[in-house]
Amino acid sequence: MTTLFQVWHRLVHSFQWAKPPFSWIKKKWRGSLLLRITAITLLASGLVITVLGFSLLSKVSTGLMDTKQQSSLSEATAGHVEAQRVIETADAAPTAPSPALLVDDVVSNLASRSGSPAQFDVLLLASIPGQQLPERGTNLVSTTSISENIRKVLADTQEQSWVYGPINYIDGTSVPGLIVGAPLRIKSLGEYNLFYLFPLTQEQQTLDLVRSSVVITGILLLILLAVIARIVTRLVVNPVRQAAQTAALLTEGRLSERMPVRGDDELAQLATTFNDMAASLQQQIKQLEELSRVQQRFVADVSHELRTPLTTVRMAADLMFENRADFDPITARASELLQNQLDRFEALLNDLLEISRFDAGVAALEIESWDLADLIDRAVEFAEPLAIRTNTPVQVIRITNVNLITADQRRIYRIVRNLLENAIEHSEGRKVEISVAVSEDAAAVAVRDFGVGLRPGEASLVFNRFWRADPARARTMGGSGLGLSIALEDARLHGGWLEAWGEPGQGSCFRLSLPRIARGSFSESPLPLIPEGFIGIESSTSSGLFLDAVPQPPADAFRFGPKTGGE
């Protein structure tokens, strides 16, 4: 059953794939200026050529036919006169010739005018068919060439009339022709009609020739126009394409890419202007890079220059601190303060350097595979002295059993330690829960405390550098105020999220979500940000509850992840 279903499914899919050739054309049409211009030129010129061709053809055929018609009619008139003359001569003769002979005489006389090869055929037919009158015709022309229509017109008008129609021959062939008829009265015999049949083979051939010439010329012209349009468009489009390509390369960071400049037309101007722009951009970027390099160098130098004396001070302070029992109480206390503040100074220096490294964009990941839960255990162990001092129970909740992830252990450890210490610091002695879960494509650590919580709007502020919930509030940790900013940068570096939730008096929750393999993609965090009890409140009333996404994404924030991690 499954396989059958799969086959059906695949079939449906293949149909869906087969469907959009139209959309493919549409896409091509929209995507290519060259195609568009060529097609439009082809269409427009095709239309013009067709109209012109038709009018030319009709003019030629009209002219040709008019001439033929005039000459034919005058020939027919002349023939008619000749026939009359022959008949009259016969009538005037002393002995009346036999009707058959008379008719023969008329026809042969007329036929002799036709010349060789024959310009026309002649038919001498009785005006009313069925009478026992001799009828004659030249060559092999058939009487079927004469339609009822012209007979009728002749009977009505008794004047010369003509019609275009096929001339049939006895051997079955047929050619287009002009048939001119006129009534002819033979006194001794009765009413006749004399028909002149002018084959239009010549004219037809000429017309055919003209028509085919027009069509061929039209097609050739069309092709030529298409080619010209293509060439012209290419001439214009190619530089534009080149500009687009060069711009793309510039975007990629290949700042020394330039467009070739040929001649000094408008396109060359485009290329020159484009190159000037690129050069100016490159110059500015170079300056910025130089500035950033100088600044980085400065920071590195400052750090080195600061660290060496700090090491000496640190060692001296340690030595004094170790021996404080030998000092008088005031000096002993002073050495304690010195010791503590050196710790703080050191932490601040480290954090500042770390931040400057993020700002300079030189922070790099050291990726390996390890167990996230083990790391959390280590962080909890590390925070134990603080937890004991503040009397805070810390509970680790492992949602999943296997918690292997691929990431920068040092950075993740730093994030977790920071979140944990913050939570312990703000939990006011209530418990702190740290949960860990790893799904197929993502990993998450959520640190929940039940302390003072966050006021509305603060969830986005906590990640700001040097931000403090309450400037007046004493800090037991003496942290640098950069911890969460660094944690956020660390999370971003992995392509992950760091989010905060909190409610006054209800505590807060910080959730770190990471792709299971650093810089990979994931769509959903395996842990909720908002604790279970509060989701209900959110659906009924949103008062007091807020969820802020990670704040102020600078230039390239979330390059690897969606903008917000809200579920």
Add this chain to the structure above:
Amino acid sequence: MSAEAEHVSLGKVLVVDDDAALSEMLGIVLRQEGFAPFFCRDGAKAVAAFRALKPDVVLLDVMLPGMSGIEICRIIRQESGVPIVMLTAKTDTVDVVQGLESGADDYIVKPFKPKELIARLRVRVRRVDAGSVAALAIGDLEIDVKGHKVARAGKQLSLTPLEFDLLVCLARKPEQVFSRQALLHEVWGYQHAADTRLVNVHVQRLRSKVEHDAENPVYVLTVRGIGYKAGLG
């Protein structure tokens, strides 16, 4: 000097640092802890000082006038397996890895606490206690624990004391997989989480000496996501 000689039990330390105040402070702390410190201010003279003194451990600043600490480290390492601890003000990946790859056994980032430094030096001087076992083996790799010698198929291999300790640590429990953190604790004497690159770099160095093909190790195996273990040879 003779008065100090009575205290000297942990060994001679060559301190190569250009900062006079720090050198003096290091001297105070080292002497207090039972080391015999000797000083060299100039990087260019460091190698000569090393050859003359034959110290038990070298404490080497990375940024030095004359010759960089990394260069000095490379030269010393070519001549001797003496423990070298780098003093660095930089925690940037490249510098640390460069230092380790030039042959340093360990590094310590300024500013550090005196206790941290002393702990690190003690481990490097005292060496890991191999216990009662006199000899170990991984396949045809024979380890003479007492004599600090390693031979593969009867041929002597030259390992630094640190590489030797690392190998012994793995070989003592061939069934056990050691995490990088565990190795840092056992071999380097770290009490807290530390830079696992130390382990990675030294495992690579060890492999380049003991393995036939460092790309396909048979003596020191990687266990993905966990750490390292001794192979079957």
